Amino acid sequence: MVGLSHKSAPIAVRERVALSGDALRDAVAGLRAMEEVSEAMVVSTCNRVEAYVVASAPEAARRFFLDRAAEAAGHLYESHGHEAIRHLFRVAASLDSMVLGEQQILGQVKEAYGVASAAQAAGAFMSRLCNRAFATAKRVRNETEIGRGASSVSQVAVELVQKIFGDLKGRAILLVGAGKMGALSAKALGELGADRVLVTNRSFEKGLQLAQQVGGQAQPWEQLTQLLTVADVVLVSTGAPSYVITRDLAVLAMRGRKQRSMCFIDVAVPRNVDPACGDLPNVYAYDIDDLQKVVQETRQARAEEAIRAEAIVEAEMMAFTRERETRAALPVLASLRQRAEAIARAEAERTLSLVGGKLDEKGRKSVEAMAQAIVNKLLHGPTARLKEAAAQGDSSLPGAAAELFGIEEEPQAGRGEKRGAEVVALSEHKR
Amino acid sequence: MSIQVLRLAALLYAGAAAAYVVFFARPRHVRAATIGGALLAVAFLVHAIGIGLGCKEFGGTEFFTQRGSLVLLGWLLAGAYLVMQRLYGLPTVGAFVTPLVLVVLVPTLFGQPGQSEVDPDFIRSRWLLQAHIAVAVLGVALFAIAALVAVMYLLQEREVKGKHFGALFSRLPSLESLDRLNQRLVRAGFLVFTVALLAGTLVASQVWKRAWEWDPQQVRALLVWILYGALVQVRHLGWHGRRFALMTIAGFALLVGSWAALGAFPGATRHGGTYQ
Numbered sequence: 001m002v003g004l005s006h007k008s009a010p011i012a013v014r015e016r017v018a019l020s021g022d023a024l025r026d027a028v029a030g031l032r033a034m035e036e037v038s039e040a041m042v043v044s045t046c047n048r049v050e051a052y053v054v055a056s057a058p059e060a061a062r063r064f065f066l067d068r069a070a071e072a073a074g075h076l077y078e079s080h081g082h083e084a085i086r087h088l089f090r091v092a093a094s095l096d097s098m099v100l101g102e103q104q105i106l107g108q109v110k111e112a113y114g115v116a117s118a119a120q121a122a123g124a125f126m127s128r129l130c131n132r133a134f135a136t137a138k139r140v141r142n143e144t145e146i147g148r149g150a151s152s153v154s155q156v157a158v159e160l161v162q163k164i165f166g167d168l169k170g171r172a173i174l175l176v177g178a179g180k181m182g183a184l185s186a187k188a189l190g191e192l193g194a195d196r197v198l199v200t201n202r203s204f205e206k207g208l209q210l211a212q213q214v215g216g217q218a219q220p221w222e223q224l225t226q227l228l229t230v231a232d233v234v235l236v237s238t239g240a241p242s243y244v245i246t247r248d249l250a251v252l253a254m255r256g257r258k259q260r261s262m263c264f265i266d267v268a269v270p271r272n273v274d275p276a277c278g279d280l281p282n283v284y285a286y287d288i289d290d291l292q293k294v295v296q297e298t299r300q301a302r303a304e305e306a307i308r309a310e311a312i313v314e315a316e317m318m319a320f321t322r323e324r325e326t327r328a329a330l331p332v333l334a335s336l337r338q339r340a341e342a343i344a345r346a347e348a349e350r351t352l353s354l355v356g357g358k359l360d361e362k363g364r365k366s367v368e369a370m371a372q373a374i375v376n377k378l379l380h381g382p383t384a385r386l387k388e389a390a391a392q393g394d395s396s397l398p399g400a401a402a403e404l405f406g407i408e409e410e411p412q413a414g415r416g417e418k419r420g421a422e423v424v425a426l427s428e429h430k431r
Numbered sequence: 432m433s434i435q436v437l438r439l440a441a442l443l444y445a446g447a448a449a450a451y452v453v454f455f456a457r458p459r460h461v462r463a464a465t466i467g468g469a470l471l472a473v474a475f476l477v478h479a480i481g482i483g484l485g486c487k488e489f490g491g492t493e494f495f496t497q498r499g500s501l502v503l504l505g506w507l508l509a510g511a512y513l514v515m516q517r518l519y520g521l522p523t524v525g526a527f528v529t530p531l532v533l534v535v536l537v538p539t540l541f542g543q544p545g546q547s548e549v550d551p552d553f554i555r556s557r558w559l560l561q562a563h564i565a566v567a568v569l570g571v572a573l574f575a576i577a578a579l580v581a582v583m584y585l586l587q588e589r590e591v592k593g594k595h596f597g598a599l600f601s602r603l604p605s606l607e608s609l610d611r612l613n614q615r616l617v618r619a620g621f622l623v624f625t626v627a628l629l630a631g632t633l634v635a636s637q638v639w640k641r642a643w644e645w646d647p648q649q650v651r652a653l654l655v656w657i658l659y660g661a662l663v664q665v666r667h668l669g670w671h672g673r674r675f676a677l678m679t680i681a682g683f684a685l686l687v688g689s690w691a692a693l694g695a696f697p698g699a700t701r702h703g704g705t706y707q
Contacts, residue, residue, distance in 0.1 A: 142459075156596075163591055166605040259669035261606065278592065282672045290594050297596075 001084040002061035002076055003043075003050025006098050009075035016069035019044045025119045027064070032121035034060045039123040041116035041130070043091065045108045047098055052088060054125055082321055085129065089313045092133040093140040094147075100302045101146035106137045129320070136316040143312060146305040149298030153181065154188035156291045157265050161189060161233050164263050164284055168194035171232040175199045175216065176224070176244060178206045179237025181267035181288070186214045186235055198227055202238070225249065229256030234264045236272045243274045250277040267291070329386050332398040335407045340379055344371040433488055434540065436481035437502065441536050443474030444509070448529035455526035458602055464522040468513075471529060475509045482506060494564050497694065498539045503565070505536040507572040515576065519612060521604050527579045560634050567627035571686065573620030574659070577613055578683035581676035584609040588673055610672055613679055621659045628656055651689040658682045 004014065019027050024044055031040040031051060039054035042064075051061040058078060065072045079087055090096045092109045113130040116122035122130070141147050150156040165171060173194045175186050178201045186197060197216030201207030204220060211218035219227055228234065228249070238244055245264060253262070264285040266273035271287050278285035348371040352364055359367070382401065389397035401407075450467030454460060482502060485493055493499035512528045583603055590600040603609070631652070636642040643649065662670075662678050670678070 159596075160591070163587070163600060163603075163605050164607065166607045259671050261672060281674065284591060286594070293594075294596050 001050055001052045001080075001087055002058065002065065002078045003048060004065070004072060004075045004077065005048035005050070005096070007096075008077055009072070013069060013072055013075050014046070014049060017044075017049045017065055017072055018046065019049070025115050028116050028121045029119040031060065031064050032119065034063075036060050039126045040121040041112055041126055043109055043112040045105065048091070048096075050087075050091070052084065052126070052129075054123070082317065085320060086313065086317045088129065088133050089136045089317055090310075092137040093309055093313055094137070095140075095306060095309055095313065099151050100299070100306055101148075102151065103147060106134065106141075109137075110134065125324075128324075132316060132320045136313055139316070140309045140312050144305040144308045146302050146309050148305075149301060150294060151298050151302070153267065153288070153291045153295060154185040156294045157185045157235075157286075158188050158192065160265070160284075160286065160291075161192060161263060164261060165192075165232060168192040168233070170195055172196040172198055172230055173216075174227050174231030174234045175210065175214065176234060176236045177201055177238030177240070177268065177272070178203075178210045179239070179268060182235045182237030183210060183214055185265060185267060186216070189233060189235075190215075194233070198231060200224060200227060225252060225256075228253035228262075232260070232262055234262065235267065236264060237267045238272050240268070240272055241270055242272075244272040245274060245277060247274045247276045247280070250274070250280055250283055254280060254283060265291070326387055329389070329398045332402050332407060333383060333386055336382070336401065336405055337375075337379060339405070339407065340375045341372075344375045347371055433481050433484035436477060436484055437536070438540050440474050440478040440481055441533065441540055443470055443477060444505075444529060444532050444536060447471040447474055447525075448533055451522065451525035451529050455523055455602055458523075464525065467525055467529065468516065468522070471509060471525070472513060475506065475513060478506045478509065500564075500568060501535050501539050503568045504572055504575075505532050505539075507565075507569045508532050508535065508575060511569065511572045511576060515612075515616075519608075519615075521608065521612065523602060523604055524576075524580060524583065524612070527583060528576055531575065531579065557634065557637075559630055559637075563627055563630035563634055566623055566630060570620050570624035570627050573616050573623060574679075574683050574686060577616035577620060577679050580609055580613045580616060581679040584613060584676040585673070585680075588676075606672065610675065613676060614666060617659060617662055617679060617682075621656075621663050624656055624659065628652055647693060651693065654689070655682065655686050658685060 004017070006014070019042065024042060028040055028042050031037060031042065031053065034055075036057045037053050037055040037060045040061075041052045043050045043052070049065075051064050053061045055061065058080065062076065062078070065076055087096070088109075092106055094101050094103070094105045097105050109130070113122060113126070116126065150159045161168065168189065171194055173186060173189055173196070175182050175197065190197070197211075197214055198219050199207050199211040199214065199216045200219045200221050200223070201210065202221050204218065207218040207221075210216075224244075228245075234245070236244060245266075250264075259282055261282040261284070264273045264277060264283070266285065266287045269288060273285055273287065275285060275287065277283050348368050351367055352359075386398055386401060447467045447470035450463045450470060454463035454467060457463070485499070485502070489499075494503060508528065509532050512525065512532075516522060516525065584606060586599060587603040587606055587609060590596070590603070591606060631649075632642050635644065635646075635649070658678075659682050662675070662682060665678075666675070
């Protein structure tokens with residue numbers, strides 16, 4: 001695996017190598033077409049671009065980046081074997097994300113795998129690897145609380161509004177002022193399905209602009225009081241140095257709306273909503289500190305959960321590599337057993353054809369059983385030792401066994417995969 | 432015989448309550464809520480069999496004792512909740528209602544069921560009286576659930592207003608849905624209670640020969656009816672949320688308080704007695 005991410009490279013470099021859509025598919029196909037590459041997948045999101053390859057030489061993946069942008073050279077990290085597997089598992093489980101525990105990354109990795117299979121760049125190994133990565137991510141999500149809580153201010157706003165109103169069907173959001181935070185939160189609240197987004201700003205021009213941005217209707221500033229009787233969620237982010245929403249205004253608005261609940265979210269500094277508004281019945285008022293406090297708590301809780309998540313990733317990674325290596329030893333084991341059983345059967349038949357006439361049904365069965373038992377006993381030790389050697393990454397013993405017993409090795413798909421994922425760790429930028 | 436069946440029902444209710452509480456504590460275990468719902472439905476059916484057997488044993492007179500009315504109340508609580516969950520979801524409410532069913536039912540499971548002095552033939556001959564009892568208890572059940580939902584509302588409001596976004600905050604439903612559910616329950620309860628009052632008045636006019644007697648029971652019922660009626664009306668005047676929740680709880684407190692007061696003075700009312 002070779003790649004760069006928000007941890008190693010600035011956005012200027014990431015955007016040079018990021019790919020999507022058809023360009024991504026062509027790039028993956030191109031990577032796969034390289035001589036030393038047998039399987040390939042490219043994960044490309046706004047925070048990371050990583051190429052996963054099963055290859056005889058890692059240079060191929062490196063070239064993939066350098067061909068796109070020479071300046072990527074200083075920002076690439078690289079890992080092999082165990083390290084690469086662990087990296088993919090951590091990425092899918094959102095342990096390597098900018099916002100720990102965010103949910104999109106798993107979908108993005110799934111998409112990357114989908115693109116790779118569509119481009120016929122992902123083979124049997126990549127398929128097993130990715131499925132294990134998805135399963136690991138799912139385990140992490142289910143067994144830890146890493147995805148719990150709101151991790152951004154606008155997400156906290158969404159959660160709050162949800163706990164007050166449920167969804168926003170048939171309701172209106174009012175955006176007061178043209179601050180960036182307000183617009184962001186308004187967009188996030190869009191997912192709750194508000195019927196109308198109203199925008200009002202001291203300068204109507206700017207209000208119009210913002211309204212276009214968030215898909216709302218601009219309203220004149222003078223109508224603020226009336227607007228407050230209509231809107232259920234009010235996002236306030238003006239540059240005003242004092243309260244735009246005073247307690248008196250809120251009382252007036254509540255009278256106008258027959259005491260139906262309303263929620264003020266004040267993301268302005270200095271504050272634009274008098275905190276005393278929150279003392280009125282059915283009025284809920286929050287300022288940026290309230291929201292940020294929740295974000296902090298979430299981050300802390302997630303960081304604690306990450307420790308448990310890392311343990312799951314480690315366990316899954318170990319299990320996966322063990323399985324993979326056992327699998328590599330399996331062909332030798334299988335042919336060894338096959339051959340031994342064929343010999344046992346033939347010998348049993350020969351014996352039975354000589355003395356079978358003198359034996360009853362029970363006797364014949366015992367002869368067959370004896371031959372089988374000899375095979376089992378004889379192969380028990382070698383089987384266990386071969387599996388053990390394979391699990392420890394020792395590929396010399398299966399080879400020796402094959403030679404010793406005269407088993408011919410057919411060229412296997414598994415051979416290439418093994419070399420590509422050789423267990424050497426090399427990671428420049430993580431240190 | 433019927434008491435054994437009721438004990439089995441109580442056991443099933445306990446299972447349902449446990450499942451609902453587990454779901455409340457660990458919302459990720461959605462299956463717990465499903466199990467709770469299934470157990471509750473089975474308990475409801477077993478409870479129905481228990482009531483049927485009880486009617487055979489006592490000829491319907493048991494509903495004129497405190498014990499009998501509790502058995503009926505528990506059953507209707509469970510039934511009303513099952514219907515409510517079908518219509519509006521919100522399985523978290525189950526964590527509050529199912530324990531209440533147990534609280535209502537458990538005192539009836541021990542000791543000898545006391546015999547009422549009412550003549551079974553008298554009851555059997557008056558379907559209106561039977562309807563009055565069933566409908567009145569259903570009304571009480573609906574008001575009880577409404578009061579629980581109001582308590583949930585107040586708990587959640589405290590979280591939301593007080594900016595504690597902790598465990599309760601994430602587990603309780605939204606204020607809006609609790610408020611709306613509360614309103615629906617109060618409305619339905621008021622409707623049912625009105626029917627019960629009309630039926631009761633008719634029975635009184637037949638048996639007592641006068642519809643209105645200033646009997647303490649009648650006064651009490653009228654007060655409760657007026658209070659909930661007012662609650663249905665003030666909704667239009669902007670009584671939402673907190674105030675509505677407080678009023679719902681106050682209404683139920685009046686209902687239970689006056690019932691306890693009447694129970695403390697036996698003989699104060701002719702209601703539910705021998706009607707002679």
